[in-house]
Amino acid sequence: MSTYSKNEILEEIQDMGNFYKRKVVNYRGKTSDSKDYYTEVVAEWILKNIYLFDYIKPITREKSYKVDSHDGIIKNEESKREEEKIAVKLFDLSQNKGKVFDIIGKIIDYQTPLKDIQTDKAGKIDLLAYNKKEKTLRILELKRPDSKETMLRCVLEAYTYLKIVNKTKLLKDFELPEDTTIKACPLVFFDGKQYQEMQQKRENLKDLIKKLGIEVIYLEEKDGEYSIKNRLYNNGGGNVKY
Numbered sequence: 604m605s606t607y608s609k610n611e612i613l614e615e616i617q618d619m620g621n622f623y624k625r626k627v628v629n630y631r632g633k634t635s636d637s638k639d640y641y642t643e644v645v646a647e648w649i650l651k652n653i654y655l656f657d658y659i660k661p662i663t664r665e666k667s668y669k670v671d672s673h674d675g676i677i678k679n680e681e682s683k684r685e686e687e688k689i690a691v692k693l694f695d696l697s698q699n700k701g702k703v704f705d706i707i708g709k710i711i712d713y714q715t716p717l718k719d720i721q722t723d724k725a726g727k728i729d730l731l732a733y734n735k736k737e738k739t740l741r742i743l744e745l746k747r748p749d750s751k752e753t754m755l756r757c758v759l760e761a762y763t764y765l766k767i768v769n770k771t772k773l774l775k776d777f778e779l780p781e782d783t784t785i786k787a788c789p790l791v792f793f794d795g796k797q798y799q800e801m802q803q804k805r806e807n808l809k810d811l812i813k814k815l816g817i818e819v820i821y822l823e824e825k826d827g828e829y830s831i832k833n834r835l836y837n838n839g840g841g842n843v844k845y
Contacts, residue, residue: 606635612644619655620767621724623759629752642755642800646807649759653814659766664719668768668776673712675699685747687714690729693829697732705831707741707788707820708734711777717767725767726760730790731777738783740774743790743820746797754797754819755808757789762815786818793821793832 612627612634622628630641637644675695677688690713696702697710704710711733717725730743744761746752765787774783791797798821800808812819821832 606632607641609634609637609639609644612641620659620763623756623763628756628759631751631753640803640805642753643805643807646755646805646811650807650811650814653811656762656766656815659763661769662717662719662723662725662767663769663772664716666716666719668715668773669712670714670716673714686729686745686750689747690714690745693730696829704732704829706734707732707743707831708736708739717764726764728764728768733777733779733783738780740777740779740783740785741788741818741820742768742785743788745790745822746792746795748792748795748824750791751796754789754791754800754805755811757791757797758787758808758812758815758817758819761787761789762817786816788818788820790820790822793823 607630612630627641627645633640634644673694675691675698677691694710694713697704702709709732710730712731713729715728715731717723717727728742729745732741732743733739734741742761742764744757744764746757765785770785771781773785774781789797801819811817823830823832
């Protein structure tokens with residue numbers, strides 16, 4: 604794998620609306636000169652320029668965010684889109700089998716569209732989960748168990764969707780209370796690459812997570828059963844809950 608200098612990493616940084624798609628956000632390893640994690644260099648820059656997120660333009664979808672055809676049935680078992688298949692399974696567990704997950708509550712949708720018109724630059728929300736007791740709606744950015752995407756990428760993608768979506772209309776379309784709290788949350792597998800990152804000394808990443816109000820959720824699968832783990836990460840001297 605090629606190595607890059609700190610300045611080369613910084614030169615790739617631009618455009619916050621599509622920033623999470625930048626290759627530099629997914630670099631693993633350390634810089635050739637300062638020996639910092641690549642993502643720590645990027646996270647440090649974001650922290651210094653965090654106001655740029657305010658320039659992300661929301662997209663108001665004219666059609667409903669709620670898609671009636673979402674029924675929890677995997678249409679193509681041969682599909683290699685593992686994240687989509689896991690998302691459908693989690694939705695099916697909640698909607699058709701009545702499962703209420705710890706922390707996040709019930710999954711109420713998957714592949715929620717953000718685009719209004721075809722040319723809009725926006726993806727789809729992997730999962731929406733609503734905790735009725737907390738009155739909290741979570742935008743979940745799901746990653747497959749073997750995903751090699753960095754935690755920084757997961758954090759930025761989830762937060763970008765939070766900035767893009769018309770929150771008032773989203774709540775209305777799903778018939779949720781107007782005073783519902785909406786959070787952006789990476790949903791990654793316990794013991795996966797992203798979890799492992801959170802056990803390392805990555806102060807800029809963890810500071811960014813805190814500043815953006817991100818909530819990291821860990822998913823575990825055992826014998827075909829899915830569950831949510833406690834939101835803990837190691838901070839170089841003990842477990843910190845957030």
